[in-house]
Amino acid sequence: MADDKFLQALGEITVEASALEYCVAYLVTVARGEDKSQVPTILTRVGGARQQLLKLRDETHATRGEDDELYKDLVNLEQRMSKALWERNRLVHAVEVLRLADHLSQAELALWHPKTNTDLRVSANEMNQLVRELRGIAGTTLRMTHRFDRPPKPGGQIDNS
Numbered sequence: 001m002a003d004d005k006f007l008q009a010l011g012e013i014t015v016e017a018s019a020l021e022y023c024v025a026y027l028v029t030v031a032r033g034e035d036k037s038q039v040p041t042i043l044t045r046v047g048g049a050r051q052q053l054l055k056l057r058d059e060t061h062a063t064r065g066e067d068d069e070l071y072k073d074l075v076n077l078e079q080r081m082s083k084a085l086w087e088r089n090r091l092v093h094a095v096e097v098l099r100l101a102d103h104l105s106q107a108e109l110a111l112w113h114p115k116t117n118t119d120l121r122v123s124a125n126e127m128n129q130l131v132r133e134l135r136g137i138a139g140t141t142l143r144m145t146h147r148f149d150r151p152p153k154p155g156g157q158i159d160n161s
Contacts, residue, residue: 070147
């Protein structure tokens with residue numbers, strides 16, 4: 001069984017990842033001039049907040065072009081989010097297994113990730129770094145909302161020009 005420190009760090013990662021997804025859903029609603037009550041709807045859609053961020057990124061690219069700073073920031077945000085959430089998923093969906101091997105004198109407890117069929121070796125420092133990264137991405141996301149803080153046009157669209 002995993003020790004308490006590992007489980008505590010895993011819990012922090014899970015909570016911070018959920019907070020990040022909330023921040024991204026909030027950013028999307030602000031960017032689109034939608035009511036903030038749409039945040040839960042975004043979070044429960046297939047693909048969730050990340051999928052809506054991809055759509056916002058693509059909409060921004062279509063209207064402003066690839067050299068636009070906002071578009072570049074959305075690309076960076078999505079890349080950082082995807083990497084952090086992939087790592088979260090890898091840790092959350094790992095299972096503890098007993099390894100028996102000829103070179104081992106006794107069974108060894110290991111974390112195994114079924115989807116990638118890999119053993120996980122992760123330190124407390126790496127888990128704490130992931131918590132910090134998730135918090136940092138969430139902060140960046142919230143700071144981006146001011147770039148969209150304009151009255152909505154008729155139909156709920158923001159004029160980003």
